[in-house]
Amino acid sequence: MSTVVLLIVTGLGLGALYFLIASGLSLIFGLMDVLNFAHGAFLALGAYGTWWAASFLPGAGPDGIGFLLALAFGVAAGTLAATLVELCVIRPLYGRHREQILATVGLSLATPALLQAVWGADPLTFPKPQLVRGTVEVLGASIPRDRLLLILAAAALFTALWLFNSRTRYGLIVRAGVQDRAMVTALGIDVRRSFTLVFAIGGAAAALAGALGGLYYGVVTPTQGMSLLIFAFIVVVIGGTTSLTGCAIASVTVALVQQFANYYTVAGLGDIAVVIVLALVLLTRQGGLAAKKSAERVA
Amino acid sequence: MITETGPRATPADDTAAGTPRTRRRLPRWAVPAAVLVALATLPFSTVTVPGLFEGALNSPATLHLIAFCLVFGGLATSYDLLYGRVGLLSFGHALYFACGAYTAALLMRVLELPLPAAALLSVLAGTLLSLLLGAVALRVNGIALAMVTLAFAQAGSILVSRDPGRLTGGEEGLSLNTAVVPDAFVGVMNTANLYWVAVAYAAFATAAVWWLSSSPVGRVWQGIRANEQRVAVLGVNPYPYKLAAFTVGGGLASLGGVVYLLVTGGVTPTITTAEFTLTLLVMVALGGAGSRWGALLGAGLYTYAEHRLRQVGGDSFAGLPEWIAAPLSQPLFILGTLFVLMVFFFPGGLVALPGRIRSALRDRRTARE
Numbered sequence: 072m073s074t075v076v077l078l079i080v081t082g083l084g085l086g087a088l089y090f091l092i093a094s095g096l097s098l099i100f101g102l103m104d105v106l107n108f109a110h111g112a113f114l115a116l117g118a119y120g121t122w123w124a125a126s127f128l129p130g131a132g133p134d135g136i137g138f139l140l141a142l143a144f145g146v147a148a149g150t151l152a153a154t155l156v157e158l159c160v161i162r163p164l165y166g167r168h169r170e171q172i173l174a175t176v177g178l179s180l181a182t183p184a185l186l187q188a189v190w191g192a193d194p195l196t197f198p199k200p201q202l203v204r205g206t207v208e209v210l211g212a213s214i215p216r217d218r219l220l221l222i223l224a225a226a227a228l229f230t231a232l233w234l235f236n237s238r239t240r241y242g243l244i245v246r247a248g249v250q251d252r253a254m255v256t257a258l259g260i261d262v263r264r265s266f267t268l269v270f271a272i273g274g275a276a277a278a279l280a281g282a283l284g285g286l287y288y289g290v291v292t293p294t295q296g297m298s299l300l301i302f303a304f305i306v307v308v309i310g311g312t313t314s315l316t317g318c319a320i321a322s323v324t325v326a327l328v329q330q331f332a333n334y335y336t337v338a339g340l341g342d343i344a345v346v347i348v349l350a351l352v353l354l355t356r357q358g359g360l361a362a363k364k365s366a367e368r369v370a
Numbered sequence: 371m372i373t374e375t376g377p378r379a380t381p382a383d384d385t386a387a388g389t390p391r392t393r394r395r396l397p398r399w400a401v402p403a404a405v406l407v408a409l410a411t412l413p414f415s416t417v418t419v420p421g422l423f424e425g426a427l428n429s430p431a432t433l434h435l436i437a438f439c440l441v442f443g444g445l446a447t448s449y450d451l452l453y454g455r456v457g458l459l460s461f462g463h464a465l466y467f468a469c470g471a472y473t474a475a476l477l478m479r480v481l482e483l484p485l486p487a488a489a490l491l492s493v494l495a496g497t498l499l500s501l502l503l504g505a506v507a508l509r510v511n512g513i514a515l516a517m518v519t520l521a522f523a524q525a526g527s528i529l530v531s532r533d534p535g536r537l538t539g540g541e542e543g544l545s546l547n548t549a550v551v552p553d554a555f556v557g558v559m560n561t562a563n564l565y566w567v568a569v570a571y572a573a574f575a576t577a578a579v580w581w582l583s584s585s586p587v588g589r590v591w592q593g594i595r596a597n598e599q600r601v602a603v604l605g606v607n608p609y610p611y612k613l614a615a616f617t618v619g620g621g622l623a624s625l626g627g628v629v630y631l632l633v634t635g636g637v638t639p640t641i642t643t644a645e646f647t648l649t650l651l652v653m654v655a656l657g658g659a660g661s662r663w664g665a666l667l668g669a670g671l672y673t674y675a676e677h678r679l680r681q682v683g684g685d686s687f688a689g690l691p692e693w694i695a696a697p698l699s700q701p702l703f704i705l706g707t708l709f710v711l712m713v714f715f716f717p718g719g720l721v722a723l724p725g726r727i728r729s730a731l732r733d734r735r736t737a738r739e
Binding site: 100104108169174178181182184185188189294301304308338342345350354 | 459506507509510513514516517518520521522524525528529532534644645648649651652655696697699700701702703705706707709710713714717
């Protein structure tokens with residue numbers, strides 16, 4: 072029993088991490104049709120930004136308020152990077168989806184190389200604040216505290232995004248844009264202005280995921296972003312791009328399948344089981360997320 | 371089936387083509403044949419190219435580097451079949467390459483099959499794998515296809531690095547079992563033979579892609595690339611054509627894997643990763659997707675540049691301050707940044723460059739008049 076509880080909570084923690092990455096990815100993809108390979112770069116920037124701030128920034132530190140400050144610095148770095156990428160790289164290439172993908176691919180190759188040049192290829196030990204060290208007893212299982220922090224962060228992001236989507240004017244434009252971009256433009260609303268906003272939100276969420284992923288794994292490496300990004304892609308395909316809830320459910324499902332299969336069968340099989348789930352979804356739902364938009368998609 | 375409509379030649383094209391037309395037209399096979407002969411006779415030349423290559427052209431190190439460029443050239447051509455000719459954005463091409471290399475290595479190590487049998491079986495395995503996975507993945511289009519192929523390749527990558535049953539060697543990879551390989555393909559003394567194998571592979575992959583693209587199937591591919599819906603409306607089901615391209619591409623890639631195994635004398639999990647497929651995409655886009663020479667040219671240049679940058683990386687930037695020198699010592703940083711710039715300023719890749727320059731000159735001339 073305690074093993075099952077442990078696996079569920081750990082799976083939820085991993086699902087929270089996936090949700091943090093996939094929510095931004097699916098927003099960007101749904102609104103702009105951009106498959107953002109640079110998302111892994113934002114994640115790595117967030118992780119390294121937090122690590123750097125915790126070690127070197129005056130005022131910030133590896134514990135307590137200092138860590139929150141370091142986290143804020145990392146998230147700010149990711150947000151800034153995402154905004155810059157949207158303004159300088161994506162914006163000049165509007166309407167040319169292939170080129171946009173190619174540009175983000177170039178960034179996704181260059182950024183880890185840059186991080187590696189500055190801080191080396193070896194994993195760096197990530198600071199762990201006192202609060203999330205150790206374990207908590209839940210139903211007889213000892214749960215690592217950082218998993219709970221991840222779940223809390225994902226829940227907070229979910230609520231914030233939900234409020235943004237349903238209560239703000241920009242959220243309305245973004246939702247309408249995901250459904251039918253041409254119609255929104257025809258109504259006289261410049262949907263492109265919300266592109267930068269969506270990119271910034273996605274970058275912030277990815278940077279947060281990078282920092283919290285540092286807590287989850289205990290280390291940061293330049294290439295961590297890419298492997299997490301692939302699972303986030305799988306989540307986006309299974310969950311679709313139209314609803315936040317779909318994304319959340321898909322994140323949790325993928326993570327739980329992965330955790331349980333990894334524990335009860337051979338390690339590594341869980342990751343492959345996720346791919347099998349993806350294939351099943353594609354075969355049964357005939358198209359998954361692509362069914363809605365394939366007619367207008369040119370890429 | 372899909373014919374070019376619209377004006378064939380505008381007056382501007384006539385004036386631009388005026389100068390070459392006075393020259394006697396070479397037959398279509400002349401340039402490829404000349405390139406092939408030049409490549410095949412390279413091991414007999416002792417010319418040194420200072421700056422470009424360290425030793426003479428027929429020194430083992432230089433031949434090895436060029437063989438590398440050619441293997442990746444053939445592989446990039448097989449990727450271009452999907453990306454450039456049919457317009458399928460697959461992010462899982464590394465899987466079929468790795469499947470060829472790993473299957474061949476395993477067959478030779480575990481079952482001690484001779485090289486020809488192992489090569490044949492692993493190409494068959496790679497072709498079958500791409501047929502199976504393509505059949506599932508091609509149920510979706512566009513970007514979803516990219517994500518799904520990426521996921522499949524990631525599963526393969528994880529499988530290889532987890533080292534099931536101590537078969538794949540994990541992070542260390544596998545070395546070639548030289549006992550079952552003919553002596554002519556083993557050792558530094560025989561680099562020229564390995565080089566010829568690489569030339570043969572690149573020529574075969576290129577010829578196969580050119581031939582298929584000019585066949586009736588190739589015309590349907592061209593149509594799918596331009597507008598898949600219109601092809602479907604014309605009464606042609608695009609699915610089997612796309613699956614055919616996917617399978618042929620996968621088969622050519624797995625053959626490339628076998629050649630790669632021979633040339634490098636082993637395989638490591640780096641060729642299974644998503645980054646490896648991304649570099650293939652970069653190679654194809656760098657050269658020019660869907661063009662005759664683009665993939666070959668792009669892959670050759672990329673591989674050469676990466677190799678040379680790694681070689682010179684450490685010392686040539688030593689004079690610069692640390693914050694410039696450190697990023698410049700990372701080949702992927704330079705290549706990634708250059709690639710982003712290229713996407714902006716030279717869309718269409720290197721092969722489109724002469725045309726762009728010519729049209730820019732023409733614009734300037736008409737502006738002056």
